[in-house]
Amino acid sequence: MFQIGKLNQMISRRDFLQVSMAASALVGASGFGNWARLAAQQALTQDQLLEFDTFGNVTLIHVTDIHAQLKPIYFREPSVNLGVGPNKGEVPHITGEQFREFYGIKDGTPRHYALTYNDFSSLAQSYGRVGGLDRVSTVVNAIRADRPEALLLDGGDTWHGSYTCYHTEGQDMVNVMNALKPDAMTFHWEFTLGSDRVTELVEGLPFAALGQNIFDAEWDEPAELFKPYEWFERGGAKIAVIGQAFPYMPIANPGWMFPEYSFGIRDERMQELVNEVRAEGADLVVVLSHNGFDVDKKMAGVVEGIDVILSGHTHDALPEPVLVGKTHIIASGSNGKFVSRVDLDVQEGQMMGIRHKLIPIFSDVIMPDPAMTKLINEQRAPYEAELKEVLGQTDSLLYRRGNFNGTWDDLICDALLSEREADIAMSPGVRWGPSLIPGDDITREDVWNVTSMTYPNAYRTEMTGEFIKVILEDVADNIFNPDPYYQQGGDMVRIGGMGYKIDISKPQGERISNMVLLKNGESIDPAKNYVVAGWASVNEGTEGPPIWDVVESHIKKLGTVSVTTNNTVEVTGI
Amino acid sequence: MEFTRRDTLGLALGAAALTVLPYRVHAAGEEAIQAFTGGAELKEGGVQLTAPEIAENGNTVPIEVSAPGASAIMVLALGNPTPGVATFNFGPLAASQAASTRIRLAGTQDVVAIAKLEDGSFAKASSTVKVTIGGCGG
Numbered sequence: 001m002f003q004i005g006k007l008n009q010m011i012s013r014r015d016f017l018q019v020s021m022a023a024s025a026l027v028g029a030s031g032f033g034n035w036a037r038l039a040a041q042q043a044l045t046q047d048q049l050l051e052f053d054t055f056g057n058v059t060l061i062h063v064t065d066i067h068a069q070l071k072p073i074y075f076r077e078p079s080v081n082l083g084v085g086p087n088k089g090e091v092p093h094i095t096g097e098q099f100r101e102f103y104g105i106k107d108g109t110p111r112h113y114a115l116t117y118n119d120f121s122s123l124a125q126s127y128g129r130v131g132g133l134d135r136v137s138t139v140v141n142a143i144r145a146d147r148p149e150a151l152l153l154d155g156g157d158t159w160h161g162s163y164t165c166y167h168t169e170g171q172d173m174v175n176v177m178n179a180l181k182p183d184a185m186t187f188h189w190e191f192t193l194g195s196d197r198v199t200e201l202v203e204g205l206p207f208a209a210l211g212q213n214i215f216d217a218e219w220d221e222p223a224e225l226f227k228p229y230e231w232f233e234r235g236g237a238k239i240a241v242i243g244q245a246f247p248y249m250p251i252a253n254p255g256w257m258f259p260e261y262s263f264g265i266r267d268e269r270m271q272e273l274v275n276e277v278r279a280e281g282a283d284l285v286v287v288l289s290h291n292g293f294d295v296d297k298k299m300a301g302v303v304e305g306i307d308v309i310l311s312g313h314t315h316d317a318l319p320e321p322v323l324v325g326k327t328h329i330i331a332s333g334s335n336g337k338f339v340s341r342v343d344l345d346v347q348e349g350q351m352m353g354i355r356h357k358l359i360p361i362f363s364d365v366i367m368p369d370p371a372m373t374k375l376i377n378e379q380r381a382p383y384e385a386e387l388k389e390v391l392g393q394t395d396s397l398l399y400r401r402g403n404f405n406g407t408w409d410d411l412i413c414d415a416l417l418s419e420r421e422a423d424i425a426m427s428p429g430v431r432w433g434p435s436l437i438p439g440d441d442i443t444r445e446d447v448w449n450v451t452s453m454t455y456p457n458a459y460r461t462e463m464t465g466e467f468i469k470v471i472l473e474d475v476a477d478n479i480f481n482p483d484p485y486y487q488q489g490g491d492m493v494r495i496g497g498m499g500y501k502i503d504i505s506k507p508q509g510e511r512i513s514n515m516v517l518l519k520n521g522e523s524i525d526p527a528k529n530y531v532v533a534g535w536a537s538v539n540e541g542t543e544g545p546p547i548w549d550v551v552e553s554h555i556k557k558l559g560t561v562s563v564t565t566n567n568t569v570e571v572t573g574i
Numbered sequence: 575m576e577f578t579r580r581d582t583l584g585l586a587l588g589a590a591a592l593t594v595l596p597y598r599v600h601a602a603g604e605e606a607i608q609a610f611t612g613g614a615e616l617k618e619g620g621v622q623l624t625a626p627e628i629a630e631n632g633n634t635v636p637i638e639v640s641a642p643g644a645s646a647i648m649v650l651a652l653g654n655p656t657p658g659v660a661t662f663n664f665g666p667l668a669a670s671q672a673a674s675t676r677i678r679l680a681g682t683q684d685v686v687a688i689a690k691l692e693d694g695s696f697a698k699a700s701s702t703v704k705v706t707i708g709g710c711g712g
Contacts, residue, residue, distance in 0.1 A: 220636050220674075250630045251706060262636075264626045474707045485627040486704055508682075 044110055044127075046366050050142050055355040056345030057235030058284060059147040061140055063182075064155025064312030065334035065432070067189075068165035068173050070376045072129035072363035073434035073449070075335045077317065078401040079117045082574060084504055085482025087294050092316035092331060103319050114337070114360035115317055121397045124437045127362060131336030133176055134368035134376055135361045139339050140180060141369060147343075149234045152182045153241065155312030155332070156290045159201070160189035161432050163448035164383050169197050172379035174204075179375055184208040184230050188246035188253075188290045188313065192454045195258040199225060210243020210288060212273055217262040228273055237284055237346040240277035242270065242306075244289040244299075246313055248488045252478075254455050254538040265295065265485055267302050274305040284346045286310065292489035293331055300324035307351045308342065313489045315401070315431045319358045328354055335434055337361060387445040392555040394442055396563040399435040400450060403479065404492050404502075404571065407563040408433060408450050412547070413496025415554035416533040420460045420544075423517060424468065425496030426534035429475065431489075442561065447551050451535075456546040458535045466526035469512055472500065477508040495568070498524065505573030518568065603650050603657035603686075610648045610661070610688060611696045620697030621647065621689035632679045632705035640672035641689035641697065647673065653683025681705050 083093030094102055096116050105111045113123040114130065143150050158177060159170030170193050177185075184207055191198055202209045202225055212228035215221060222228060229242040247265045249258070274285055285307050289296050292314040300309060301324050308321075309329045317333030321342075332340040338358050345353040380387065400406040409427040416425035433450035436442060463471075471493065478488040492502075501514035515524035524530070535547040555561060607616075621641035629635045639647045639662070649659040662673040677685070682704045689697045 217630075248628055251628055255630060262630055264630070268624055471707060477704075478706065481704075483627075486702075488628070 044362065044365050046138075049359055049362065049365060050139065052143075052146070052341060052343070052357055053355070054146055055343035056353060058237055058239065058344040058346050059143060059150035059234075060286065060308065060310065060340075060342040060344070061143055061150050061152045062155065062310040062330055062332045062340040062342065063136065063152070063336070064290075064310070064332050065157040065315055066133070066154075066173075066336045067157055067161030067334065067432040068159065068452075069131055069162065069336045069434060069449070070133050070164070070172065070176060070379065072132035072135065072361075073335060073337075074120075074124050074129055074437055075131070075337050076120045076397065076399040076401065076435040077115060077117050078403070080402045080404060080571075081316075082403055082480075082504060082571075083294070084480045085484075087297070087484065091322055092293050092314070092318055105319075110360065110362065111319070114362075115319065120399075120435070121437045128364040130363055131361050132363045132368065133180070133336060134370075134372040135363050135366040136336055136339055137180055137369035137372040138366050139359055139361065143341055151184075151232055151234060151239070151241070152180065153286070153288045153310055154182045154185040155288055155310060156185060156187045156245065157189045157312065157334075157432070158185065160192065161449065161452055163387055163445050163452060164380055166448065166452045166454070167383060168379070169193055170201055174201055175379060176372070176375055178206060179372060182207050183232065184210050184241050184243065184288055186210050186243040186245050186288050186290050186312075187214070187226075188249065189453075191249055191258045191261065192253050193257075194454070195260050198258065202226070208241070208243075210241065211245035212242055212269055213247060213263050213266040214245050215262040215264070215266075217260055220262065223261060228269075229277060235346065238281055239284045239286060239346075240280075240282040241286045241288055242273055242277070244270065244287055244291055246290040246489075247295070252488045252490060252538075254540065256540040257454065265291070265299065267299050270299065271303045271305075274303060278305055281349075283349045284308075284344065284351060289313075292484075292487065293329070294484035294487060295489070296329050297322065297324055298484045300327035300329060308344070308354075310340070310342075317358060321354065321356050326351075328356075330356065332358065334432065387443065389444045390441045391444060391447065391552055392442045392559050392561055394436050394440055394561045394563075395438055396561065397435065397437055398440075398442075398561070398563070400433040401431055402491065403429075404569045405494050405566045407566075408435075409494035410496070410563050410566050411554075411561060412451070412535075412551055413494055415551045416458060416535070417497050419550045419554050420458060420533035421531070422460060422497065422533035423519065423530045424463075424498045424532045426471075426532060427494040427496070428534075428536040429479070429491035429493050430536075431491060442555055444548075444552065447548050447555070451546075451548045451551060453536060455536060455538070455542065456548065457537070457542045458533060458544040458547045458550045459537055459542050460531065460533045460544060462529040463532045464526060465515065465524040465528055465530065468498075468524065468530065468532065469515060469526070472502075472512045472515075473508055476502060476504070476511045480504045480511065481508070492569075499568035499570075501570040501572065503573035504571065514570070603652040606648070606650060606658050607686075607688060610646075610690075614696050616688065616696050616698040618698065620644075620691055620695075621687050621699045623649075623685065623687040623699040623701050625685050625701040625703050627702075628704045628706055629679060632681070634676045635679055635703060636674065636676050637685060638672065638674040639687045639689075639699075640670070641687075641691065642671055643692035644671040644689040645692070646690045647671070648688045649675075649677070650686045650688075651677055651679055651683060652686060654678070654680050659685075679703055679705055
C-alpha cells in the first residue's frame with residue numbers, strides 16, 4: 001500500500017509503522033463502523049480528529065484550494081476521476097469503494113463520508129458540513145500548541161470562489177487568512193483578480209508570496225514581486241520552502257488580465273533552486289505546489305532533492321503521502337475540508353522520518369475559534385441580506401466534481417439552454433464549488449459558490465459542428481494527455497443539449513465521436529451552425545449577462561430543482 | 575449573437591490552427607537536418623533544449639538551447655510551413671555555447687535542436703510544444 005522505493009535507505013521500519021498508524025488513527029481510535037451513523041457521530045470527538053503523536057522536530061501544516069469558503073459547506077468527492085498513461089488506476093485516480101478498500105476505510109465511517117462519494121446525501125445528514133475557517137483555526141491553534149514553531153503553508157486558490165470574495169476583490173480572504181498567520185503561500189486563481197489587484201494584495205502580505213515559476217512575460221526573467229523560496233529555521237533545521245504557482249495560468253485562465261506574467265512548469269529552474277538551497281545548507285527542502293497531483297508526481301521523478309511536495313490544484317484528498325523516489329507528496333483536498341499535519345524528523349541535512357495525518361474538518365465536531373468566527377462574520381456582514389436570499393430549493397444532490405459532469409453543471413447548462421435559447425450549452429470543467437444535499441434551500445450564496453469569477457459573462461454564439469468537436473478534443477487533451485506535463489488540471493468541459501462518446505485512451509483528434517443533438521436525436525453536422533451558450537470564456541471582451549444572473553433566474557422559475565441522472569457522455573478506453 | 579466580430583474571428587482562427595492537427599513532419603525539415611549533418615548519426619545528450627510544454631502564446635514561444643563545446647546549433651520547428659528557425663554559430667572564443675530566442679509555432683508540434691559538437695559528431699534534442707485553445711483549468 002505504501003510505496004517504499006528508495007526510502008528504506010533513510011527511514012527505519014519503525015518509522016514506517018508510525019506512518020501507517022497515523023494514517024489509520026482516525027478509524028482505529030474511533031472504533032466503529034457498520035453504518036452505525038448516529039452512534040458514529042456521537043462517538044467522534046475533536047480530540048480524536050486532532051489526536052497525533054508528535055514526532056521529530058519539524059511540523060508542516062498544509063491548507064490549499066480553499067476557494068474562499070469561510071463557512072462550513074458540504075463537499076462531495078468525485079465518483080469519476082480517471083487516470084491515463086502511467087497514472088491509470090493509480091492514486092488519486094481511484095474513487096468510491098476502490099478508494100476505501102485501498103486505504104482500509106470501513107463503510108459508513110467518518111472517513112468514508114469525508115473521502116468518497118457513495119451515500120453522500122444520507123451520510124451528510126449524519127456527519128454534517130465540513131470546513132469553515134474558524135474550525136480550521138482551531139485545528140491550526142491546536143497543532144501550534146503542540147508544536148509552536150509549526151509552519152503553516154497555503155497552496156493557493158484562496159482569494160477566489162465566493163460572493164464576498166468577488167465583491168471585496170479578495171480582501172475578505174486576505175483578512176481572514178492573515179489572522180491564521182500562514183508562513184508562505186503560492187497562487188493560481190488569485191491572478192484572475194487582475195495584476196494591479198494582485199500586486200496591491202501581495203505587497204501587503206505579512207508572509208512570503210512564493211512562485212519560482214512566476215516570470216516577467218516581457219523579459220522572461222523571474223518576476224520581482226514573488227520570491228522563488230523562503231528560508232525558515234525550525235527545530236534546529238534549516239528549511240527551504242520553494243513555491244510553485246499554477247503553471248498554465250494564461251492558458252487556463254484569461255491571460256489578458258495579467259499580461260505582465262508568464263508561468264510554465266520550469267522544472268529545470270526548480271532543480272537549479274533545489275541545488276542552490278542544498279548548497280546553502282538546507283536540511284529540508286519543501287515545495288509548496290499548485291501543479292496538480294500528477295504533475296507533482298512527474299516533477300518529483302525529474303527533480304532530485306525535494307523532500308516533501310505539498311500538492312494543490314487538482315483537489316485530491318489523500319490519507320497517506322505518495323512516495324516518488326525520496327519525495328513525499330501530500331494532497332490536502334479543497335474548500336477548507338481538510339488540513340494536513342506533517343511531522344518530520346530532520347537530522348543533519350536528511351529527512352529521517354515522516355508522520356502524516358489528513359485531518360477532516362467536521363464542522364459539528366471541531367469547535368469554532370470564536371475570534372475567527374467574529375472576524376469571518378465581520379467580512380460577511382455588509383452582504384448578509386444578499387447572501388441569504390433563498391432562490392429555490394433542491395430535491396437532488398447538487399455537486400460539481402467528476403471528470404465529465406456533475407449535477408450543479410447539469411443545472412447550469414439547463415439554465416444556459418433555456419435562458420439563452422441555445423441548442424448546446426458549455427460549462428467549464430473547474431473543480432471548485434461546494435455541494436448541496438436534497439431538501440436544502442438554494443441561496444444566492446450557493447449559486448455564487450459555484451459560479452463566482454471575474455470573467456462570468458454568459459455568451460451566446462454560433463459554432464459549427466466541426467468547431468464544437470475541436471473544442472471537446474482540445475479540452476479532452478488537457479485532462480487525458482498521457483504526459484502529465486501537458487495536463488492543465490481541470491475536468492472535461494460540461495455539455496448540455498448534446499451527447500457524445502469519448503475514448504480517453506486515444507490521442508487528440510480521435511477521442512470524441514457520436515456527437516448527437518439531444519433535442520432531436522440527430523448527429524451533429526460538422527458543416528452546420530449551432531447556437532451555443534456558455535460562460536467563463538478566456539477571450540477579452542466577451543459579452544453577455546453574468547452566469548450567476550442566468551442561473552438565479554432559472555432557479556427562480558423552477559422553484560424546486562430536480563436533476564436527473566446524466567447519461568449523455570459515454571466513456572471508453574478506461 | 576452577443577459575441578463581437580473580433581472574438582468570433584479569434585475563435586475561428588483558433589479552430590483553423592487546431593483542426594489540421596497533428597502536423598506532419600515537413601519534408602523540408604528532414605532536408606534541413608540532412609544538409610546540416612551530412613547524414614551523420616544523431617545521438618541523444620550533449621545538447622539541451624528548454625521549451626514550454628504548453629505555449630502561453632503560439633506566436634511567441636520562448637526557447638533556449640545550449641550545447642557545451644558546440645560550434646553550431648540548428649533549431650527547427652518541424653510542424654511550421656517553413657521549419658527552419660535559426661542556426662547559431664559559435665566561434666572558438668565564445669564564452670558559452672547557448673542561445674535563447676522566441677519562435678512562432680503554427681500549432682502543436684515538435685521543436686528540435688541539433689548541435690555540431692567539438693568532436694564533429696551531432697546531437698539532437700526534441701520537445702513537443704502544445705498550442706491549445708485553453709480555458710478550463712481547475
